[in-house]
Amino acid sequence: MRFCFTWKVKIPAMKYVLVTGGVISGIGKGVIASSIGKILKSNGYEVTAIKIDPYINIDAGTFSPYEHGEVFVLDDGGEVDLDLGNYERFMDIKLHRDNNITTGKIYQDVINRERRGDFLGKTVQVVPHITDAVQEWVERVALKPVSNGNQPEICIIELGGTIGDIEGMPFVEAFRQFQFRVKKENFCCVHVSLVPQPKATGEHKTKPTQASVRELRGLGLSPDLIVCRSENPVDENVKQKISNFCHVAPEQVICLHDVTSVYHVPIFMEEQGLVRFFHERLNLPVRQPDCSIEARRRSREWRKLAKKLDRLVSEVKIALVGKYTVLEDSYASVIKSLQHATMMCNLKLNLQFIAAADLEPATEQTNAIRYHEAWQNLCRADGVIVPGGFGTTGIEGKIAAIHWARKNKKPFLGICLGFQLAVVEFARHELGWEDAHTGEIPPESNTRERKNVVIEMLEHHTGIMGGTMRLGKKVTMFRTERKEESILWHLYGKQDLIEERHRHRYEVDKIYVDDLEKGGLNFVAHDEKEERLEILELSDHPYFVAVQFHPEYISRPLKPSPPYLGLILAASNRLQSYLARGCQGVGDAETSDEEQVAEVNER
Secondary structure (H helix, E strand, C coil), X not given: CCCCCCCXXXXXXXXXXXXXXXXXXXXXXXXXXXXXXXXXXXXXXXXXXXXEECCCCCCCCCCCHHHHCCCEECCCCCEECCHHHHHHHHHCCCCCHHHEEEHHHHHHHHXXXXXXXXXXXXXXXHHHHHXXXXXXXXXXXXXXXXXXCCCCCEEXXXXXXXXXXXXXXXXXXXXXXHHHHCCHHHEEEEEEEECCCCCCCCCCCCXXXXXXXXHHHHCCCCCCEEEEEECCCCCHHHHHHHHHHHCCCHHHEEEEECCCCHHHHHHHHHHCCHHHHHHHHHCCCCCCHHHHHHHHHHHHHHHHHHHHHHHCCCEEEEEEEECCCCCHHHHHHHHHHHXXXXXXXXXXXXXXXXXXXXXXXCCCHHHHHHHHHHHHHHHHCCEEEECCCCCCCCHHHHHHHHHHHHHCCCCEEEECHHHHHHHHHHHHHCCCCCCEXXXXXXXXXXXXXXXXXXXXXXXXXXXXXXXXXEEEEEEEEECCCCHHHCHHHHHCCCCCEEEEEEEECEEECHHHHHHHHHCCEEEEEEECCCCCEEEEEECCCCCEEEECCCHHHHCECCECCHHHHHHHHHHCCCHHHHHHCCCCCCCCCCCCHHHHHHHHHHC
């Protein structure tokens, strides 16, 4: 007689950390959510993240940068909120388009199901159908493997907006139900609130936080952790007051004042016992010894990075010539990538924003002042970057900046539109094609036919704007006959094939390539089908590089993007020595005595 035994393996339940905000928007929930994920990952846990935006747009692709900051692009082509860029940079993971949930996506999903008859004739309502859809979406996305192929254990969910906003009510109700769906030991709510300090009194006020927590509780969610944001450090009495009136223990109140850089935030939060709190609250499994060693190594590297930022003295001045310069978040990833590169070079970034339109000839007295100031700032810069953008505003100013950088041998990096305009500038001033332009800019009615060296990609010619560009991770191949002379080929570690993220619907017209290259412009890389040009360089210039892709999307604090690193190296007169050393030893290679002792103890 045979006996068959079936063993049931208990799979650990997914843990969820919901991050909400109160009092005001823009309080730093994205950085705090990223920091929580960073801390947990540094302690050996696999982490993923979801951002919920209550707006009705399907995605962030059609947003003006003035409205919502930059549009961040993922490997799969998802155009998402800029906070997902923070998640990827802090946690060093790669997310999917479904990791960004919007009201538009949820309603579109529910309406499509209703049209198919999935609800069997029932009246479709916000509760339960919309709220159920939110919960199902979160559970499905949380289980997607992270970039290393491992299964996530903890999902950080950031709910955009402020508690009490009418747009966010369905999501709050969804998570009120969700906490019972996944059980209390698997769900934790972190509430971020502002503790203002009026100048009239000079003391921190806790009433806004009390009111925010009261409103959150009235909607059915009780915060397990309260993160108090303030301009200056909060004393223990204020912390105790928040504990008493918000019904949480003192150790469940984390006070986070403004710091010199966001890289200090995970360290600051970890020092206030965040790891111990999550261990107890979520019953997290104890990691093996090798995981704790790896965790200490990661934590030490991050702390070294944060300390380095405070010690930097020498600076490099970079001029960013763009259209959306009144809002820094419009170029969030570009700024972060420049910071990553300068940190690697032990330099402090002095970033000067220059509105491209101000570089164009002035017509009024007020514009004349801005015109001269803009050119003075450009001339004082050690390097110039022209990032991506859309529309007609400032096009001629960008071309003028590129021309100045090329003629004056000033290190230059062009991204996307900057790549295309570098071709236009070269065609105009080196080949003598005065009518050279980009097809993105409509011609004036009284002008003759132009020579558009940049044209719209035929397969993306459509009347629909959202999601119609060339998006996501694409392959770029260095041309065999050009790669040895290419600076970027060396900076990328002599890889013949690289993968970078794209976001564009215009490209350089190949019929003009032969003429451009005969004039001295080198196209050193193209796509895998040899249909599109991806990288251009000048050989008789310290650093004149432009790329069609957006390398800033995958730059990391401890691994800066090669094109950005090249710009900073060239701007600080270190590029040639770096290349001569085989692209080794750019930063401070020395290790402190304390770090050496820590490494020996771990071994």
